[in-house]
Amino acid sequence: MSFELPKLPYAHNALEPYISEKTIEFHYGKHHKAYVDKVNGMIQGTEFENADLETIIKKSDGGIFNNGAQVWNHTFYFEALSPDAKKAPEGNLAAAINETFGSFEQFKTDFANAGAGLFGSGWVWLVKNKDGKLEILQGANAENPIRDDYTPIMTMDVWEHAYYLDTQNARPKYIENFFEVLDWSVVEKRF
Amino acid sequence: MSFKLPDLKYDYNALEPYIDAQTMEIHHTKHHGGYTTKLNAALEAENVSGKSIEEILGSVSKYNMGIRNNGGGYFNHNLFWEIMSPNGGGNPTGDIGNAIAETFGSYDKFKDEFANAAATRFGSGWAWLVKENGKLKIGSTPNQDNPLMDVSDFKGQPLLGLDVWEHAYYLKYQNRRPEYIDAFFNVINWDKVNELFKG
Numbered sequence: 231m232s233f234e235l236p237k238l239p240y241a242h243n244a245l246e247p248y249i250s251e252k253t254i255e256f257h258y259g260k261h262h263k264a265y266v267d268k269v270n271g272m273i274q275g276t277e278f279e280n281a282d283l284e285t286i287i288k289k290s291d292g293g294i295f296n297n298g299a300q301v302w303n304h305t306f307y308f309e310a311l312s313p314d315a316k317k318a319p320e321g322n323l324a325a326a327i328n329e330t331f332g333s334f335e336q337f338k339t340d341f342a343n344a345g346a347g348l349f350g351s352g353w354v355w356l357v358k359n360k361d362g363k364l365e366i367l368q369g370a371n372a373e374n375p376i377r378d379d380y381t382p383i384m385t386m387d388v389w390e391h392a393y394y395l396d397t398q399n400a401r402p403k404y405i406e407n408f409f410e411v412l413d414w415s416v417v418e419k420r421f
Numbered sequence: 422m423s424f425k426l427p428d429l430k431y432d433y434n435a436l437e438p439y440i441d442a443q444t445m446e447i448h449h450t451k452h453h454g455g456y457t458t459k460l461n462a463a464l465e466a467e468n469v470s471g472k473s474i475e476e477i478l479g480s481v482s483k484y485n486m487g488i489r490n491n492g493g494g495y496f497n498h499n500l501f502w503e504i505m506s507p508n509g510g511g512n513p514t515g516d517i518g519n520a521i522a523e524t525f526g527s528y529d530k531f532k533d534e535f536a537n538a539a540a541t542r543f544g545s546g547w548a549w550l551v552k553e554n555g556k557l558k559i560g561s562t563p564n565q566d567n568p569l570m571d572v573s574d575f576k577g578q579p580l581l582g583l584d585v586w587e588h589a590y591y592l593k594y595q596n597r598r599p600e601y602i603d604a605f606f607n608v609i610n611w612d613k614v615n616e617l618f619k620g
């Protein structure tokens with residue numbers, strides 16, 4: 231099986247001014263694409279040759295894991311961004327966020343702190359645990375919570391490549407921008 | 422006592438075209454400056470004083486992650502600025518030149534091995550040339566860990582360090598880390614590396 235780079239559901243400049251066209255061109259067009267190309271090359275002739283990405287995330291290590299998980303992570307990240315983002319959750323998800331974090335504002339603060347506090351490259355996740363409860367998790371580099379039996383419902387890339395052209399060292403500014411284009415209607419469906 | 426962000430011995434634009442002035446300025450003032458400030462705050466919070474940065478890193482397992490991350494960031498960038506120079510590049514000379522030829526076969530082979538260590542460090546980190554028991558070794562560490570740390574898998578006396586966090590190259594090279602690594606060889610201050618090798 232060979233993985234494909236999924237099409238973005240918006241134009242490369244559609245997330246401006248929050249995420250620049252240049253950032254999307256590199257992040258999606260170069261980084262995401264390179265992870266796809268690399269995992270496709272690496273799985274040839276291995277036990278993962280016909281595996282899906284979830285199996286790769288759960289069972290593989292080293293380069294296959296890093297590149298396979300990064301394909302999944304970036305697809306999950308990009309597909310939840312939108313120029314017409316719904317800015318806050320409603321319904322069951324809103325209720326679950328209130329129950330776990332106290333309020334949507336408190337959730338955003340906690341999530342932003344998890345993003346600012348992740349040292350090095352990685353991802354911050356909103357997940358459902360085995361009891362159906364929400365949690366915020368930090369993952370280094372390519373880590374993905376599926377491996378530990380969580381159900382991811384939202385993620386934020388905090389590798390420097392996700393924001394360095396736009397906000398340089400100011401990761402918190404990127405996190406603010408991220409919330410401007412994060413489409414909660416996508417996150418609701420996952421929940 | 423607190424640690425100070427050192428001044429650079431050259432201008433921010435001095436390493437052009439290999440490393441651009443904007444990257445140098447942000448890297449020095451914001452990133453290195455940030456590690457320095459946070460290290461001092463973390464040491465104060467833990468009541469650690471009167472220790473050299475090398476002592477702190479050598480027993481870093483005793484301390485919290487703030488000291489490990491920011492102490493590493495402080496030391497690593499101090500070294501990084503020192504082992505680069507606008508008059509750098511070219512073949513390594515003197516004792517380090519001989520030791521590199523002896524250990525790796527040739528300077529070209531050394532470059533290949535060092536570039537490979539830098540290119541294959543997944544995520545953020547550093548590539549290193551170190552001396553351990555008189556012998557040269559190449560390796561890499563994640564994030565701001567370094568070969569002086571007791572927690573590090575890769576140990577030795579750092580002679581040369583290359584920052585491969587994306588902040589070190591993204592404004593000029595974006596996703597093309599290998600181009601940045603190639604460019605680095607043009608600014609290596611071999612005089613400084615020799616000094617560290619003999620020391």
Ligand SMILES: [Fe+2]
Nearest residue numbers: 261387389392
């Ligand atoms: Fe990314």
Ligand SMILES: [Fe+2]
Nearest residue numbers: 452584586589
């Ligand atoms: Fe750096």
